[in-house]
Amino acid sequence: MTRIIKYTEAINEALHEAMAQDESVLLFGLGVDDPKRIFATTAQLVERFGSERVFDMPTAENAMTGIGIGASLLGFRPVMVHQRLDFFLLAMDQLVNNAAKWYFMFGGQKSVPITIRLVTGRGWGQGPTHSQNLHAWFAHIPGLKVVMPAFPADAKGMLLSAIFDDNPVIVIEHRWVHALEGEVVNGDWRIPLGKGRVVTSGDALTIVALSYMTIEALHAVEQLKQDGIYCELIDLRSIQPLDWELIFTSVKKTGRLLALDIAATSFSVASELVARCAIELFADLKCPPRKLALPDCPVPTSFGLTKGFYITAVDIVETVGAMLNCPVPGAERLRAAQTTPHDVPGEWFKGPF
Amino acid sequence: MRQHVVQQWQGNIDLALLHQMKRIRQIELAIATRYSEGKMRCPTHLSVGQEGVAAAAGTALTFNDLAISTHRGHAHYLAKGGDSSRMIAEIYGKEGGCSRGFGGSMHLLDLEIGFMGSTAIVGNSIPVGVGLALAIKHQQLSKVSCIFLGDGAVEEGAFYEAANFAALKRLPVLFICENNLYSVYSPLSVRQPETRKIHQLAASIGMTSASYDGNDVKACFEGISHHLDSIREGIGPCFLEFSTYRWLEHCGPHYDNHIGYRSEDEFLRWQALEPIARFERQLLKNSMITPPEIALIDSLVTKEVSAAFTFAEESAFPRPEICSAYIYK
Numbered sequence: 187m188t189r190i191i192k193y194t195e196a197i198n199e200a201l202h203e204a205m206a207q208d209e210s211v212l213l214f215g216l217g218v219d220d221p222k223r224i225f226a227t228t229a230q231l232v233e234r235f236g237s238e239r240v241f242d243m244p245t246a247e248n249a250m251t252g253i254g255i256g257a258s259l260l261g262f263r264p265v266m267v268h269q270r271l272d273f274f275l276l277a278m279d280q281l282v283n284n285a286a287k288w289y290f291m292f293g294g295q296k297s298v299p300i301t302i303r304l305v306t307g308r309g310w311g312q313g314p315t316h317s318q319n320l321h322a323w324f325a326h327i328p329g330l331k332v333v334m335p336a337f338p339a340d341a342k343g344m345l346l347s348a349i350f351d352d353n354p355v356i357v358i359e360h361r362w363v364h365a366l367e368g369e370v371v372n373g374d375w376r377i378p379l380g381k382g383r384v385v386t387s388g389d390a391l392t393i394v395a396l397s398y399m400t401i402e403a404l405h406a407v408e409q410l411k412q413d414g415i416y417c418e419l420i421d422l423r424s425i426q427p428l429d430w431e432l433i434f435t436s437v438k439k440t441g442r443l444l445a446l447d448i449a450a451t452s453f454s455v456a457s458e459l460v461a462r463c464a465i466e467l468f469a470d471l472k473c474p475p476r477k478l479a480l481p482d483c484p485v486p487t488s489f490g491l492t493k494g495f496y497i498t499a500v501d502i503v504e505t506v507g508a509m510l511n512c513p514v515p516g517a518e519r520l521r522a523a524q525t526t527p528h529d530v531p532g533e534w535f536k537g538p539f
Numbered sequence: 540m541r542q543h544v545v546q547q548w549q550g551n552i553d554l555a556l557l558h559q560m561k562r563i564r565q566i567e568l569a570i571a572t573r574y575s576e577g578k579m580r581c582p583t584h585l586s587v588g589q590e591g592v593a594a595a596a597g598t599a600l601t602f603n604d605l606a607i608s609t610h611r612g613h614a615h616y617l618a619k620g621g622d623s624s625r626m627i628a629e630i631y632g633k634e635g636g637c638s639r640g641f642g643g644s645m646h647l648l649d650l651e652i653g654f655m656g657s658t659a660i661v662g663n664s665i666p667v668g669v670g671l672a673l674a675i676k677h678q679q680l681s682k683v684s685c686i687f688l689g690d691g692a693v694e695e696g697a698f699y700e701a702a703n704f705a706a707l708k709r710l711p712v713l714f715i716c717e718n719n720l721y722s723v724y725s726p727l728s729v730r731q732p733e734t735r736k737i738h739q740l741a742a743s744i745g746m747t748s749a750s751y752d753g754n755d756v757k758a759c760f761e762g763i764s765h766h767l768d769s770i771r772e773g774i775g776p777c778f779l780e781f782s783t784y785r786w787l788e789h790c791g792p793h794y795d796n797h798i799g800y801r802s803e804d805e806f807l808r809w810q811a812l813e814p815i816a817r818f819e820r821q822l823l824k825n826s827m828i829t830p831p832e833i834a835l836i837d838s839l840v841t842k843e844v845s846a847a848f849t850f851a852e853e854s855a856f857p858r859p860e861i862c863s864a865y866i867y868k
Contacts, residue, residue: 238677244707249666249700256670259655260678279697283660284667290865292648292656293639297868328866352868
């Protein structure tokens with residue numbers, strides 16, 4: 187059985203499912219039981235599972251992460267949530283020095299099964315400290331798993347897998363996909379961590395996207411199709427572990443790679459994709475791989491400054507055209523169709539965050 | 540099944556405390572003596588001089604209770620009942636080590652007796668210890684989570700954050716704070732206001748607190764036991780501060796009174812107060828121990844030290860191929 191639900195409802199469904207299934211699942215974070223319920227993702231959880239298992243917490247991101255680690259050592263599966271990734275930076279000591287290494291540094295005797303949900307922002311003046319995309323940081327730390335689902339089905343399936351994984355998993359939710367609707371399977375339905383997905387097949391060029399960039403890429407791919415250009419779009423879904431086999435197979439087939447990212451360009455996941463493909467598939471490449479990501483600059487706040495700051499479907503279409511050395515009228519069509527302001531995902535978004 | 544030191548001495552607390560302290564002292568001194576052989580190739584923080592607090596805590600805690608510690612964790616691990624052979628093998632980086640050679644001196648663990656780990660970053664095992672207590676409370680167990688920390692750790696944000704949560708939720712946590720006056724070479728006077736005592740600061744966070752002479756092992760034991768009872772009755776977290784002094788350098792096997800951050804005089808004053816000789820004298824004077832009993836303890840310790848190093852020497856190094864085996868479970 188499947189239903190069409192929103193991304194936030196899919197997250198909520200995964201949390202209900204996990205908590206109903208296993209009493210060792212705890213949920214805490216600033217606001218999990220407040221009137222807004224973390225963009226409604228934690229709705230009805232405290233009512234159903236009680237305040238011992240679902241609780242608000244002191245404004246203490248670092249220690250609360252450590253407390254989650256400690257509880258996990260005695261068999262709990264804590265899920266923590268932060269309404270913006272940026273606040274979680276206070277917890278780097280517990281994440282990097284403890285969670286990521288506990289299993290390793292004690293010789294495989296105890297692992298840390300915690301899940302950390304982070305929401306990342308974009309537009310509406312979120313600015314330098316409310317819209318950072320630091321997934322590459324986390325992916326750089328051996329011992330952590332990092333997933334960035336773009337669609338409701340993946341959000342549910344990967345969050346459930348994350349909660350029941352025996353390792354620390356970071357789940358990054360982009361605020362601009364929170365309202366996205368999609369078909370989601372009922373009940374306990376899991377997607378294995380570490381597996382990407384071919385969203386559209388094609389043989390002209392491989393576009394590898396993650397998180398919200400997958401949505402922009404989908405718009406681009408549809409326009410390109412109208413112009414007779416068939417791209418293969420891969421949604422990474424998980425960046426650590428990363429599904430190299432899926433990417434190599436596709437790039438071998440198309441000979442062209444365009445890597446998209448929502449982070450600053452240098453040292454990004456897109457950089458790693460380009461590097462690995464250049465190293466491993468050099469002979470298969472028909473043109474130099476490209477990447478599209480954000481400028482190496484803190485994210486600005488002003489409506490004026492953010493214009494042109496982010497990568498859109500238009501940029502993707504034009505880059506594909508440049509790589510294939512062919513005209514792409516789709517770029518103009520996309521530009522003409524653009525009616526919502528550049529700093530919101532759609533009319534539904536009225537801020538403030 | 541390992542035997543708790545109190546059982547080992549048929550309930551005689553005095554003999555248990557003396558045995559624990561001597562055991563820690565001799566193992567630590569043996570590490571210091573043999574460090575220059577180059578076989579213990581990791582940063583090593585010794586507890587010589589600080590045995591009283593660890594021995595008192597380890598004797599008062601049961602194997603059922605949990606403990607977590609710091610970079611200077613040998614004494615805590617040993618006092619809690621940790622296997623000395625596996626600890627020395629760990630410092631040697633051998634596969635017989637308590638962390639299979641993956642942790643070294645600063646990452647010790649012995650789950651069988653409730654020693655849940657020690658970590659190297661100042662203050663960062665404190666939240667983990669509070670998390671253990673949260674789990675204990677959820678599971679409605681009668682265990683206590685004992686967190687060993689030093690005077691430097693109370694300067695870390697992690698301490699305030701974790702202590703606040705422990706007080707908020709009235710968690711079964713025993714904080715054992717060894718104030719040895721120095722954070723590496725930095726004296727307390729450059730780190731904390733002179734008039735503010737650590738145990739008073741802890742009280743202001745909302746924890747029961749008290750302070751003890753860390754060189755008076757019996758008083759430490761009685762204080763810890765009393766507070767453990769209160770924690771088990773549900774009073775919430777207790778914070779105990781102990782004055783103590785490390786004899787050797789912050790990290791490594793040497794005496795370092797000559798390098799200028801502390802004086803030989805200060806060292807000698809503290810050495811004169813040291814917990815082991817003082818307790819032994821006291822027991823002899825009050826006829827609470829006999830010379831043959833002392834000799835028995837000494838011979839048990841000598842045997843244990845020698846067996847621990849033999850075990851470590853004979854254990855193999857983990858194979859390099861296994862290095863990536865424990866990234867993910």
